[in-house]
Amino acid sequence: MMNKKIRSTLYMTGKITRNPSTKELMLERDPQGFLFSKGIYRTKILPEDLPEWFVYGYLYKHHGYISAKGVKHLLYVPNYTFDNHLHKYDALYISYGTEIEPYQNEMRFKWYKGYDYIVDGHLIVDFTDAAEKFSNYDVSEMRQEIARKRAWYYERNPK
Numbered sequence: 001m002m003n004k005k006i007r008s009t010l011y012m013t014g015k016i017t018r019n020p021s022t023k024e025l026m027l028e029r030d031p032q033g034f035l036f037s038k039g040i041y042r043t044k045i046l047p048e049d050l051p052e053w054f055v056y057g058y059l060y061k062h063h064g065y066i067s068a069k070g071v072k073h074l075l076y077v078p079n080y081t082f083d084n085h086l087h088k089y090d091a092l093y094i095s096y097g098t099e100i101e102p103y104q105n106e107m108r109f110k111w112y113k114g115y116d117y118i119v120d121g122h123l124i125v126d127f128t129d130a131a132e133k134f135s136n137y138d139v140s141e142m143r144q145e146i147a148r149k150r151a152w153y154y155e156r157n158p159k
Contacts, residue, residue, distance in 0.1 A: 004049045009096055010117060011050065012039035012064035027062055039064065053134035057123035066094070066117060068130030075100045075112065076124065076142045078149040083156040085121075090149065092124040093117075094131075 014027040015036045030036070035045050039060060047056075047065065054065040072095055079089035093100045093115040100114045119127055125146060131137040 004045050006045065006049070006051060008037040009067040009070070010038050010064060011035040011043070011045060011047075011054070012060065012062060013047075014062055015039060015042070016061065035065070053130060055123065055127050055130045057119065057126060058121060059117070059119050059123060066119065066123075066127065067096075068127060069134040070096050071131045071135040071137050072096055073099050073114070074128070074131060074137060074139070074142060075115070076128075076145055077112075078145060080149075080152060083153060086150065086153045087121050087124050090120055090124055092119045092127060094119065094127070 013035060014029040016025055016039065017028045018024065019026050030042060033046055035043050035047065035050075037043050037045075039062075050065055051069070053067055053069040055068050056063070056065050059066065073093075074095070075093040077091045077093070078087075079091075082089050093112055094117045095115045097116070098114040100112050102110055102112055105111050128139050128142055128146070132139045
């Protein structure tokens with residue numbers, strides 16, 4: 001790894017922009033493969049420059065890397081409504097600072113505040129493992145809930 005300043009907790013492989021003529025969303029990538037800090041700011045950082053605690057996965061509609069170091073609070077919210085994918089509709093809320101707290105919005109839906117990022121899909125399991133390793137975060141309750149969700153899923157999809 002070169003001596004580059006890694007300051008962000010999220011680096012994306014591209015930046016989502018709008019095509020000026022058609023107004024359609026498109027993914028802008030750097031021709032040299034440099035990453036975008038927070039999915040917005042072009043950097044001089046390549047994927048191989050990132051430390052080992054960055055977890056690669058699909059998040060925010062394209063691929064990127066999220067830091068599992070410095071995690072202060074995690075909240076896993078499984079979805080038991082849809083049984084066609086194991087973790088696709090689940091959410092893992094990640095905070096590097098404040099505690100994640102539930103609240104009701106004006107339409108009386110349960111939401112959360114105090115988080116920095118949300119991941120879903122298989123990245124939930126990968127990030128949980130990495131947060132335990134690199135942040136010494138106690139993930140025992142999350143592992144139990146992930147196991148409970150896995151059992152629920154395979155009960156409905158016995159293949």
